C-alpha cells in the first residue's frame with residue numbers, strides 16, 4: 001500500500017541546510033517522492049511512498065528535537081502521486097513575497113474542525129476566507145467562502161486592500177492543510193483585522209474532509225500540488241462538481257495544461273472541448289500548435305502552477 005502525507009510545523013530550525021541534507025538522504029534511502037521545504041521558521045512537506053517507508057519518515061521526525069509531534073495528514077493512494085523528490089532549504093517554508101515585512105509570529109487563533117462545522121450548522125454570522133489560489137477555489141471550497149483575488153499566495157500582500165471590507169466581521173480563514181493561514185493571518189492583522197475576530201481552520205480542508213467530507217460544508221474537490229491535481233472531499237454519489245469548462249462553461253472540474261508548450265496554462269476543459277481545441281486553452285493556442293514543434297512533449301511531466 002502507498003500513502004501520501006501532507007504536513008507542516010511552525011518551529012525554529014537552527015540549520016535548514018543541514019536538515020535539508022539529512023532529509024534528502026533519508027527520503028532517497030526510503031524511496032519517497034514529493035517536496036519538502038525547510039526554513040529557519042519551520043518545515044512544510046508533501047510526500048508519497050510505501051506505507052512502511054512513510055512510517056519510517058514519520059518516526060525520524062518524531063526523534064527530532066525541533067520537528068517532533070507533527071500533525072501529519074495521511075491519505076491512502078493507489079500509486080505515488082509524485083515523480084520527483086525535492087528537498088530544499090529556503091528563506092521561507094511558503095513564499096509570501098514579504099519576508100521580513102510582517103510579524104509572522106502574530107498569527108490567528110486556531111479553530112477546530114468540529115467548532116467550524118458547528119458554526120456552519122448554527123448559521124453563525126461569519127465570513128469564510130480562502131487563503132489559497134483562485135484556481136483552487138474554482139473547483140472546490142467551503143460554502144459561501146470568498147474567492148481569493150490572487151493567483152498565487154505570494155500576491156496576498158498586494159490584495160490586503162480587498163480584504164479590508166471584512167475586517168470588522170468574524171472571520172475564519174482556511175487553506176489545504178493550514179500552513180498558508182499561518183502566514184496569511186499576520187498579514188491580515190497588519191492590514192487592520194483585530195485578533196479577537198480572526199480564526200484559522202486547524203488542519204485545513206484535509207483534516208475537515210476526514211471527518212465531515214461526506215456530509216459537511218465543503219463543496220467540490222480539493223486541489224493538491226501533485227499528480228492527482230484534485231482529490232475528492234465528498235466520496236459519496238451525492239458529491240457535487242464545482243467548476244466550469246473554460247470553453248463551453250458546462251460544469252466540469254478537470255484541470256489540464258495547455259498543449260502549446262509556451263502557454264502551458266492550467267485550465268478546466270470538458271472532454272468534448274479538450275478534443276475540439278486539440279488540448280489547448282484557446283483558438284490562438286490551437287493555431288500555434290499547427291506547428292508540431294510548438295506542442296508540449298507528452299512524455300515530459302508538466303509541472304502545474306506551483307505555489308512558489
Ligand SMILES: [Zn+2]
Nearest residue numbers: 245248270273
Ligand atoms: Zn467544454
Ligand SMILES: [Zn+2]
Nearest residue numbers: 258263281285
Ligand atoms: Zn494556451
